[in-house]
Amino acid sequence: MTSSLNNGWATECRPTPATLRLAIRWTERAAADVESKLRSAGRRPSQESDHSALKSRLGKIQSGRRFLTELMEHASPPSKLEALAQPLRIAGKDLTRSARSRVDHVLEHVTGDSLAQIAAALNANVFRFNRVRSRQLRILRTRLDRSGPAIVELGWTNESAIAALQSADTATDLRPADAAAITRGGGERFSLVQFFNAGSFQAAFTAGASEQARSLNFTMNDRDPADGDMRAMKRRIDATIADPRTAGVIIHSGQAVELHPLVERARRAGKAVVTSNLLAPPLNTPSIVLNDIGAGAMLAVALLADMLDRPASDLRRSPSGRLAETGAIGHVILIGGGERELPHMRLRQQGFLDAIAEQRGVTCREIPGSGATILPKIVEHLRRKSAPLAIVAFYDDVARYAAQAIEMSKAGKHTSLYGVDLGDPEIEEMESHDFWRASIAFDAFALGAAVTRLLAAAIRVPRWTAQQRFPITIDGVLVRREQILKLRDRTAAGLARAVPELKRDCDAVVPDAKN
Incomplete structure (x- = not known):
């Protein structure tokens, strides 16, 4: 949907x-x-x-x-x-x-x-x-x-x-003079601190932030990603707080509760702070989050529609708001959304499970793990007599490992794959494998650019930013393999051009400052 x-x-x-x-x-x-x-x-x-x-x-x-x-x-x-x-x-x-x-x-x-x-x-x-x-x-x-x-x-x-x-005369509108101030700033420095650096999503996010920074005459400090290490991430933020040349910081992903004190210290030190994909950011912090629960629910709709070979519009809701019992039967493996994953990935899995909770014939089993270590675990499940009907992967890396596992096990005839995040590597895999049925896409490049515009606004027009309400939520878009095959340019950039909904939410963040 x-x-x-x-x-x-x-x-x-x-x-x-x-x-x-x-x-x-x-x-x-x-x-x-x-x-x-x-x-x-x-x-x-x-x-x-x-x-x-x-x-x-x-x-x-x-x-x-x-x-x-x-x-x-x-x-x-x-x-x-x-x-x-x-x-x-x-x-x-x-x-x-x-x-x-x-x-x-x-x-x-x-x-x-x-x-x-x-x-x-x-x-x-x-x-x-x-x-x-x-x-x-x-x-x-x-x-x-x-x-x-x-x-x-x-x-x-x-x-x-x-x-x-908002109407044109409301206090929260961006006046032309404010938009000009954001666009024509004076070379302020900022830091981009990311919990992860690996993966197609992170690479596209960084590219979007870098390109937007250049267009806004914004100087990004040398990046030193934390690579999944919260201690390293905190050290990067501490260094930003201590640097008198740096006016602001973008904090992307990570464990929100552990980062709250650092966000507060940065603000007390006079730094502008914007968070991205960080659940429950400190109150009144300019922030953008992905609609992860909605992403999981959309995957549930797509999976059930495929299991029943019916259009998604035929599915009905029960009085509780969940997908009503459909009679679908099958076993589903879930990866990348367990308790050891980042909160927003866990929310994707919870959104999926909540949406299909009334399907008595659909059973789900979570396989813990991440990175290459999860590959043999998936293969083991695929080679059992009771092979799963589908695998649902809640972020890009594990989706690619799942695709490899299905290919190695020659299970593509009876096991389908659904994922979240569609960068260039995932699009290439989806194009190559007909078992990869659909994924939820977020435009990571546009998200990086939007977060950078928001930080520029927080530094250059703090009055306007203080009047906004946060967090801003970005919805994902379900993309099916058939749509990928119709693209002339089968890249993330080509997908964004072909599916305008992917960029629309991000482009609405400080839109008048967008070049």
Whole structure:
């Protein structure tokens, strides 16, 4: 299932009944806060104007609560997966009868313009202060037809989309003067500290950061990657903090909890800090994370669709939101997402397992290990009588080892491969082996460039960066082997040109400073 990015909507943006109940609780909490302020203002006669403004705000919040309550009374979980990629469409009584089949709900007691006013009040007084896993509810005004009445759309947006949805006069917008300041900086120095250096993803990430730094007149210190050693990574960050020439640091991947104290020390020392692919970064740290849970869930959808030989759009959701029981039967091996892996890789595996939890006929077994040591373990499982139907690999290196193991075992006729990350080596392997069915792709080059732009903004326009909300979440895109075979340029760069969704989230990070 591909990412839903129209108008900035996140993947699986459609609100469920549980979402609406949560939103109602948010409105009740916001209303209680305003009522408390009203009581305080009532004890101060001189605050008459404040009292009037608070009463007006309370009325708007209460109207929003009634709107959400009515929606919840008629809402039900979508019956098909494809519906999850679309927001709820709500119209007023002025929508023509012939057009009502094109919306999800019609409120007969208000007009479309009144709905738009309720939407604006909910966005400003409730939704902007609440988020779940880096996503925020938004209600957008739109029209079905150019001359038709207003309708509204309700759904989830991710952090990168929120910036794009802001109106031109909001404080969080990047003004032309700020964009110019970011683009035309004065040669500041920064460090790029990475937990890993090996692998196609890391190489592309570094290349993207380096190229963007050159275009922004940004000087990168000599790199000395940690190569999977947390002690070495901490020493690199300490050296950056102690270097008076260095204005900022990008911290990419690693164990977030261990790095929290170093991030705080760097900020106290006056360094700008941006984290990338580091789960749970310190509060208010400019940060970009990958949607790893979503990546795992997309792999589950692709695998089940292939097992059943049906389009993914035919799969349904249970009331819990998971993939409903399909009757699929098979054994699946999982690699690269175990407890010894980095947290974001573990999240990919957990996203996969959660999505298929209701498939009683699908069994999963995790093979621990990484690097070349995992190759003989995979071969051993493939040569058993009960060979697995599929292998799901949660990062690039183990996916390539899995491909080698399937080839060595001559198991390609009955075992399929699914992976995460598609650099040049993985694309070449996928092209060569028809058992490699699909992978989740993130544009590592675009991610490196986006993180560098964000650091440039943090150094050169700190006021703007302080007004943003973090972390920014980047969605992956499911790429099947058939798509790779259709490419003229079968490289990661060629894939990014052919699949614009790969770059869209990253390009939205400080977009006006992008060259």
